[in-house]
Each structure stands twice: as C-alpha cells, then as structure tokens.
Amino acid sequence: MTTTDDFRFHAHELIVDLDAATTEMMKLISAHQLSGPEWERVTQWQHEAYERWMNYLNARTYETPDNNGQ
Incomplete structure (x- = not known):
C-alpha cells in the first residue's frame, strides 16, 4: 500500500468515527x-474524535514537489 493509500485509509476511519x-x-x-450521562458520553466521544482527526492531520508531513534546485 502506498503512503497516499495509508493516509486515505486511516483518514477515512477517523472521519467515519467523527x-x-x-x-x-x-x-x-x-x-x-442536552444534559445527563448520555450527553456527557456523546460530547466526550465527539470531542475525542475531533482531537484524533486534528492530531492526525497536524502530524502528517507532506512531500513537496522537486523544484529542481530552485
């Protein structure tokens, strides 16, 4: 699997969870x-899913095109 495929696969998993x-x-x-244990559980889940998504995006290093020494 290529790096792009790996990125897409994991990104898809994170997006589905979010x-x-x-x-x-x-x-x-x-x-x-808007209150109670179910609200607390779901808001925590949503918050953590968002954090996982943002951490994944921010941790990625993207290749830049070769500028042929420019």
Missing part, C-alpha cells in the same frame, strides 16, 4: 437531551 459521534450529538440535540 461523523458518527457528531450524528449522535445532533440526535440528542434534536431530542432536547
């Missing part, structure tokens, strides 16, 4: 359940 957490949070908001 999307699931955000969806669960929005369901609770729609149900007016």
